[in-house]
Amino acid sequence: MKVSKLPDPFKSAREDKGYGEMDDQNDPVTMLLRLKDVRKSAHKYQTFTSEAKPGRIVVPSEVAIRDVRQIPFEVDPPMHRDYRTLVEDWFRRPNAPDYQAKLSVLVEEVVALALSADKIEVINEFSLRLQSRALTLLLNVPLEISKTWIDWGTHVFRSEGEALDGNKAAILYDYIDKEIDKAIANPGEDMYSVLLASEINGRKLTKEEVKGVMILTFAGGRDTVINALTNTIAYFSDHPESLIRLRREPEIIDKTVEELIRYFSPLTHMGRVVTEDTVVCEHAVKADTRVSLCWASANRDAAVFERPNEVILDRKMNPHVGFGFSHHNCLGATHARQILKTLIRTLTEKVSSIEILESEDNIEELGHFKRKVGFHKLVAVFS
Ligand code: EMZ
Numbered sequence: 001m002k003v004s005k006l007p008d009p010f011k012s013a014r015e016d017k018g019y020g021e022m023d024d025q026n027d028p029v030t031m032l033l034r035l036k037d038v039r040k041s042a043h044k045y046q047t048f049t050s051e052a053k054p055g056r057i058v059v060p061s062e063v064a065i066r067d068v069r070q071i072p073f074e075v076d077p078p079m080h081r082d083y084r085t086l087v088e089d090w091f092r093r094p095n096a097p098d099y100q101a102k103l104s105v106l107v108e109e110v111v112a113l114a115l116s117a118d119k120i121e122v123i124n125e126f127s128l129r130l131q132s133r134a135l136t137l138l139l140n141v142p143l144e145i146s147k148t149w150i151d152w153g154t155h156v157f158r159s160e161g162e163a164l165d166g167n168k169a170a171i172l173y174d175y176i177d178k179e180i181d182k183a184i185a186n187p188g189e190d191m192y193s194v195l196l197a198s199e200i201n202g203r204k205l206t207k208e209e210v211k212g213v214m215i216l217t218f219a220g221g222r223d224t225v226i227n228a229l230t231n232t233i234a235y236f237s238d239h240p241e242s243l244i245r246l247r248r249e250p251e252i253i254d255k256t257v258e259e260l261i262r263y264f265s266p267l268t269h270m271g272r273v274v275t276e277d278t279v280v281c282e283h284a285v286k287a288d289t290r291v292s293l294c295w296a297s298a299n300r301d302a303a304v305f306e307r308p309n310e311v312i313l314d315r316k317m318n319p320h321v322g323f324g325f326s327h328h329n330c331l332g333a334t335h336a337r338q339i340l341k342t343l344i345r346t347l348t349e350k351v352s353s354i355e356i357l358e359s360e361d362n363i364e365e366l367g368h369f370k371r372k373v374g375f376h377k378l379v380a381v382f383s
Contacts, residue, residue, distance in 0.1 A: 002238040003234050003237065003238060003359050004231065004237065004238040005238075006231070006371075006373070007309075007372060008296075008308070009370055010031075010294065010300065010369060011300065013033055014033035014300075014301065015302075017283070018032070018033055018280075018281035019033055019283055020294075020366070020369060022059075022368075023367060024290075025060065025061050027056070027061055027063075027290060029059055029290045029291065030280060030285050030290070030291045031292045031294045031297070031366070031369075032281070032294055032298075033294050033298070034298065034301055035298040035299075035303065035321065036303070036304075037280065038293045038294065038295070039298075039325050041272070041280070041291065042293055042321075042325040042326035043326045043327075045077055045080075046275065047275055047278055048272035048273070048274060048275070048291060049272060049273050049274075049275050050076055050272060051074060051075055052074070052272075054066055054067050054068060054069045055067070057074060057270060057271040057273060058271060062164060064166070065157060065165070065166040065169050066157070066166075066215075068208070068212055068215060069212050070215050070216040071083050072084045072213075072331070073331075074212075081327070082201060083209075083213075084331070086198050087195075087213060087331065090191065090194060091332060091334060091335065092334055093138075094137075094334045094337075094338040095334060095338075099338075100342070103137060103339065103342050104342055104346070106133045106143075107130065107134075107339070107342045107343055107346045108350075109133075111343075111346050111347065111350055111382070112350075113126075114126055114380075115350065115351070115382045115383075117382075118381070119357055119380065120379070120382070121377060121379050122230050122233050122234075122379070122380050123230050123375060123376075123377065124154075126230070126233065127226040127227075127229035128150055128153070129146075129150060130229060130339070131221070131222060131225045131226050131229065131339075132149040134335070134339050135217075135218075138217070138221075139190055139192075139217070140190050140191060141190050148175075152168075152172070154222065154223050154226050155222060155223045156169065156172045156218055156222060172215065172218060172219070173211075173215070176211050176214045176218070177211065179192050179214070180192055180196070180207055180211060184196060191214070191217070192214065195210045195213055195214070196210055216331075217332070220331075220332060221332040221336065224336075225266070225336055227266040227362075227374035228261065228266045228336065229340075229343065230378055231266075231374055231375075232260060232264075233354060234375070234378060235260065236347060237354035237355065237380060239311075240353050240354075242311075243347060243348055243351065243353075245313065247349070250348070253345060254341065255315060256313045256344060257340045258315070258318050258320060258322075259311055259313060259314075261320060261323065261337075261340075262320035262322050263311050264322070265296035265299045265320075265373075266322070266374070267296075267324075268294065268296045268366070268371055269293055269295060269296065269297075270293055270328075271290050272290070272292070273288065273289075274287055274288065274289050274291060293324075295325075296371060296373075299321060305318075323336075351382055351383065353383045354380050354381070354382055354383070355380065355383070356378065357379040357380065358377065358379040359375055359377060359379070360376040360377040360378075361375060362375050
């Protein structure tokens with residue numbers, strides 16, 4: 001099997017029943033597997049809330065390790081809209097030419113480093129490095145700060161064995177508290193200062209709210225971006241012909257970015273808590289239990305996507321939900337898309353082939369479903 005292949009473990013459950021079931025720390029989850037149901041349920045925040053106990057909509061649940069609400073992600077409309085409006089412009093900055101010029105420099109440096117080394121371990125020496133460096137642009141802080149973030153590793157709430165780790169979360173929380181205090185003492189042009197100065201319903205955001213936005217900014221775009229970047233490298237190692245095609249047809253790169261996000265689905269699913277007894281796919285779900293919107297399964301739904309298990313670089317109809325769907329769709333998507341687009345363009349310009357020397361898959365265990373989401377290790381030679 002090709003190293004970049006991500007099999008679809010949900011096919012038969014999706015086609016037979018439309019849902020799957022998994023346990024998670026004694027708080028089971030009914031997973032919605034069809035694109036149509038995932039989209040429909042994403043809209044229905046009154047029945048499927050995001051505003052549960054902090055950490056409970058994440059699968060695996062983070063209830064045991066955090067009590068700060070992430071904003072706007074763990075808030076429902078109408079308040080959700082107010083928070084979202086507040087941060088939306090900031091998160092659209094990656095569309096600006098000067099932002100893109102700076103991002104290109106960062107991407108080119110990381111690719112140059114990969115080319116100059118005999119071999120690299122892609123997750124740590126490429127993807128984590130690029131993710132953290134690019135985040136300095138999103139936060140508008142100096143590049144050197146990324147060194148601290150790189151030291152935290154690929155996940156801020158999990159340690160290497162994948163176990164949820166409260167001590168690790170505390171490192172992020174202390175760090176953010178200190179940064180907020182620094183910005184209060186000495187306001188600048190960084191994201192903390194901008195949030196502290198902003199108003200919601202005629203009042204300033206509280207420190208706790210600023211912290212909630214910052215935690216999401218650090219946590220939500222970390223392992224997801226790292227998986228997307230690492231999987232992109234694996235993909236081009238298996239498909240040098242795709243690099244050649246994209247070099248000749250750079251105009252399809254935007255479509256390729258969407259297709260890779262669909263195929264990789266870096267975030268497998270996101271939960272909601274059921275507010276009243278209801279039915280999903282003819283299956284009863286009780287109030288105060290959890291469902292999840294399984295983006296990874298929905299993105300392989302043959303009722304919507306032709307040849308769903310193939311990467312079609314210029315796929316025409318691509319209504320994927322790799323960045324979520326409805327009001328909670330990914331706030332960081334503009335930044336993530338720009339990173340991938342810049343990476344692909346840079347690879348077509350500078351790299352002819354990538355050889356994988358060693359790999360270890362990262363397989364998520366979701367009840368009886370086992371899903372490869374990326375790698376624990378990927379050693380590569382860039383030429
Ligand atoms: C949460 C989540 C957000 C969660 C869009 O996803 O990402 C996860 O990686 C974090 O652990 O806390 O931020």
